[in-house]
Amino acid sequence: MAPVIGIIADDFTGAVMVAGMLEGLDVHCPILFHPDGAAGAGAGGVALIAAARSRTVPVEQALREIAALHAALTAAGCPRIAYKACASFDSTAQGNIGPAADFLADKAGQRPVLLSAGFPRFGATVHQGYLFYRNRLVSDSIKRLDPLTPMEDPDLVRFLGRQTPHGFGLINHATLHLGLPAARAALQALVQTGVGHVLLDASDDDDVAVSADLATGLDLPVVASDPLIVALTQRLAAGAPPAPPVPPVPTGPIAVLAGSTGPVVMTHLTAFRAQHPVLTLDLSHPQGTPALVAEALNWAAAQRGPFAVSTATDAEGLARSQAMHGPLGAARLAEAVLAGVAAGLYARGIRRFVVAGGETSGAVVAALGLTRARALPEGRLGLGQCVADGDAPLWLFLKPGKLGAEDVLLQAVA
Numbered sequence: 001m002a003p004v005i006g007i008i009a010d011d012f013t014g015a016v017m018v019a020g021m022l023e024g025l026d027v028h029c030p031i032l033f034h035p036d037g038a039a040g041a042g043a044g045g046v047a048l049i050a051a052a053r054s055r056t057v058p059v060e061q062a063l064r065e066i067a068a069l070h071a072a073l074t075a076a077g078c079p080r081i082a083y084k085a086c087a088s089f090d091s092t093a094q095g096n097i098g099p100a101a102d103f104l105a106d107k108a109g110q111r112p113v114l115l116s117a118g119f120p121r122f123g124a125t126v127h128q129g130y131l132f133y134r135n136r137l138v139s140d141s142i143k144r145l146d147p148l149t150p151m152e153d154p155d156l157v158r159f160l161g162r163q164t165p166h167g168f169g170l171i172n173h174a175t176l177h178l179g180l181p182a183a184r185a186a187l188q189a190l191v192q193t194g195v196g197h198v199l200l201d202a203s204d205d206d207d208v209a210v211s212a213d214l215a216t217g218l219d220l221p222v223v224a225s226d227p228l229i230v231a232l233t234q235r236l237a238a239g240a241p242p243a244p245p246v247p248p249v250p251t252g253p254i255a256v257l258a259g260s261t262g263p264v265v266m267t268h269l270t271a272f273r274a275q276h277p278v279l280t281l282d283l284s285h286p287q288g289t290p291a292l293v294a295e296a297l298n299w300a301a302a303q304r305g306p307f308a309v310s311t312a313t314d315a316e317g318l319a320r321s322q323a324m325h326g327p328l329g330a331a332r333l334a335e336a337v338l339a340g341v342a343a344g345l346y347a348r349g350i351r352r353f354v355v356a357g358g359e360t361s362g363a364v365v366a367a368l369g370l371t372r373a374r375a376l377p378e379g380r381l382g383l384g385q386c387v388a389d390g391d392a393p394l395w396l397f398l399k400p401g402k403l404g405a406e407d408v409l410l411q412a413v414a
Contacts, residue, residue: 001046001241002077003045003047003048003076003077003078003079004046004078004233004236004237004240005048005078005080005081005082005232005233005236006047006049006050006073006074006076006078006081006082007048007049007050007082007084007229007233008049008050008052008066008069008070008081008082008083008084008100009049009050009051010052010054010055010083010084010086011051011052011054011055011086011358011359011361011362012033012051012053012362012365013357013358013361013384013398013400014051014084014085014086014226014358015049015051015052015084016031016361016373016375016383016385016386016396016398017226017383017384018049018229019374019386020375020377020378020383020385020386021230021378021383022047022230022233022234022375023246023374023375023376023377024377024378025230026242026243027046027237027243028045028046028240028242028243028244029047029049029233029243030045030048030049030372030373030374031049031051031372031374031375031386032048032050032051032072032073032371032372033051033366033370033371033372033373034371034372035050035069036072036371037050037072037371037372038050038073038075038076046237046243047237048073048076048078050069050073051362051365052066052069053065053363054096054100055091055096055358055359056090056148056149056331057096059095059099062096063099063100063103066103067103070103070104070107080108081104081107081221082104082221082222082223082224082229082232083097083101083104083221083222083223083224084224084225084226084229085097085100085117085224085225086225086358086400087117087119087122088117088138089117089131089156089160089225090143090146090148090149090151091149091160091163092149093162093163094163095163096163097115097160097163098160098161098162098163098197099164100223101113101164101221101223102164102166104221104222105196107221108219108220110219110220110221111196111221112169112187112190112191112195112196112198112220113196113220113221113222114198114200114214114222114223115156115160115197115198115199115222115223115224116202116208116211116222116224116225116227116228117156117199117202118131118132118202118208118225119202119225119226120202120203120204120227121205121227122403123135124225125203125204126156126199126203127172127173127201127203128170128172128173128201129155129157129170129199129201131151131156132154133151139151139152139153139154142262142263142264145262146262148331156199157199160199164197166195166197167193167194167195167196168195168196168199169190169195169198169199170198170200171183171186171187171190171198171199171200171201171211172201173201173203176200176201176206176207176210177206179210180210183200183210183211183213183214184217187214187218200214200228202228205227208227208228208231209231211228211231212228212234212235213235215228216232216235216236246374246376246377247374247387247393248393249376249385249393249395250352250392250393250395251352252349252350252352253306253349253352254306254350254352254353254354254412254413255306255307255308255309255342255350255352255353256272256306256307256310256409256412256413257308257309257310257341257354257355257356257360258308258309258310258311258355258356258357258360259311259312259334259335259338259355259356259357259359259360259363261312261401264401264404265312265356265401266312267406268356268404268406268407268409269308269310269312269409271407271409271410272308272409272410272413276305276307276308276410276413277303277307277308278308278309278310279299279307279309279310280310280312281296281309281310283311283330289336289337289340290340292337292340293340293341293344296309296337296341296344297341297344297345297348300345301348308409309341311333311334311337311338331359334360335359335362335363336363338355338360338363338364339363339367340367342355342364342368343367346394351392351394352394352396353395353396354396354397354399354413355396355399356399356401356409357399357400357401358398358400360401361396361399364396365398368394370389371389372388373388373389374387374389381397381408381411382403384397384398384399385397386398397412399412
């Protein structure tokens with residue numbers, strides 16, 4: 001069976017989460033970590049999800065990566081392609097969500113683009129076009145402090161409108177609550193005004209369900225967070241063959257690599273440190289990437305159980321590294337260091353990795369040379385587990401930096 005949809009995710013953790021949700025719904029969804037992973041993949045997946053690193057890079061670089069993955073998914077037989085952003089639609093005034101939406105619209109030759117943010121299950125909702133994160137306006141939440149994509153404007157129609165020359169419209173909760181016919185009528189009215197993008201509220205799961213019904217019946221481009229992407233794919237995959245059995249998970253030593261920043265990952269590391277050793281690398285030290293990687297690998301060689309290597313730090317440490325390297329430079333340095341550590345640990349035989357942070361996950365997967373993986377359905381750890389294809393099976397738990405219980409890292413190594 002040919003795939004019913006191709007999905008481009010803006011980071012690696014999001015790709016694995018969506019694939020895991022779909023696998024749990026018995027929809028086979030291979031994860032492509034590289035365009036080359038799409039070769040021959042169409043015969044094995046009802047849906048295909050390609051992991052990009054397009055969230056925080058410059059617009060031009062993001063569009064090049066999206067274009068390469070779009071071409072690979074098209075060649076694999078995907079009849080329509082959607083773009084998956086994170087629940088809080090992390091981006092800047094320049095992009096990259098608006099430019100990604102325009103790219104899909106140009107490729108499809110159709111407008112408007114349907115957009116949906118939020119993830120009600122995790123406390124991210126959109127009501128009257130305003131984004132809430134954990135029951136607070138995103139501009140009053142911890143998301144306003146993100147070092148690369150500080151979300152300071154909760155009005156998504158206004159905020160996303162800065163990223164594209166095409167106008168935005170809104171179908172709000174009150175309309176979606178009336179059901180699919182009302183949503184269709186509202187969309188038609190917006191189309192007549194000439195808008196290029198339509199944002200759909202996600203005040204609750206019912207809003208998402210109606211939005212998915214609307215998107216399923218229309219061959220319009222879709223840019224959305226996890227719930228709508230999963231619901232749309234599930235509807236398109238109705239009647240498809242069941243997913244094959246999940247491959248076995250390898251055993252052996254396990255390493256935790258933490259590159260996210262902020263209070264959530266610091267809480268995770270504090271809980272982990274109570275039972276296992278943690279090495280925190282100082283990115284403001286002038287010794288450079290090779291020396292930091294060597295320091296971590298020498299330290300890791302002396303450990304006799306689960307351990308963590310981290311570049312995560314408190315606000316003072318983050319300020320020091322950003323003052324030295326700039327916000328983006330500090331983030332890229334952290335990714336390069338942990339990617340080097342991952343490659344060194346893999347060469348020493350480690351086949352199980354826990355990685356905290358979406359950008360860090362992308363860097364680690366690239367350093368390990370992985371092109372394709374199979375997600376595990378949601379389990380005790382939640383979402384984010386996958387087993388990578390290859391001669392030596394490799395288990396990864398790619399954890400979004402700001403999700404997970406306080407003891408999630410302890411649960412992972414247990």
